[in-house]
C-alpha cells in the first residue's frame with residue numbers, strides 16, 4: 553500500500569513515518585508539496601480543516617500510485633480564553649468521503665497571540681521567539697510551550713493514527 557503526504561515539512565514526514573512503524577503497517581509513503589488553498593496562517597478550525605482536505609485531495613490527484621493521501625495543516629483559533637493552536641488532518645481516498653481528525657490544543661502566550669492577530673505568521677514568530685530557525689519543522693510551538701513533552705511530530709502522529717484508524721474501520725466495515 554502506498555500512502556501519500558501533501559507536504560515536505562519534516563515534522564509532518566516524521567509523524568507519518570513513525571505511525572507506519574508504530575502500527576507495523578505494510579506501507580510505503582511518498583510526499584509532495586501540496587497547496588493548502590487557504591491563507592498561509594489559518595485562523596479557524598474551518599479554514600484549517602479546509603487546508604488539510606485541499607492538501608490531501610490535491611495529493612491524491614497527483615499521485616496515481618497512492619491508495620490514500622493525507623493532508624496535515626496547522627492553524628490557530630480564537631477563543632474566549634485566548635488564542636489556541638489548532639491542527640487538523642484529512643485523509644482522502646478515491647470515491648470515498650474525506651476523513652478528518654483534530655490534534656491537541658494549547659493556548660499561545662499573549663505576546664505570540666498579539667503578533668498573529670496583527671497579521672504575522674506563527675512560523676516566523678516562533679523562530680523569532682526561540683531565537684532559532686525552522687521551529688515548524690522541529691518541535692513546533694507545541695513543543696516549545698510544553699517544555700518538549702509533546703512535540704509537533706508527536707502531535708501530528710496522533711492525528712495520523714486517528715485518520716488511519718478511521719480508514720481501517722471503514723475498510724473493515726465495507727468488506
Ligand SMILES: O=P(O)(O)OP(=O)(O)OP(=O)(O)OC[C@H]1O[C@@H](n2cnc3c(O)ncnc32)[C@H](O)[C@@H]1O
Nearest residue numbers: 559561592625626673674675678687688692693694
Ligand atoms: O510545509 P507545510 O506543510 O506548509 O508546513 P508549514 O509548517 O509551513 O505550514 P502549516 O500549514 O502546517 O502551518 C501554517 C502556518 O503556521 C505555522 N505553524 C503552525 N504550527 C506551528 C508550530 O507548531 N510551530 C511553528 N509554526 C507553526 C507554520 O509555520 C505556517 O506559517
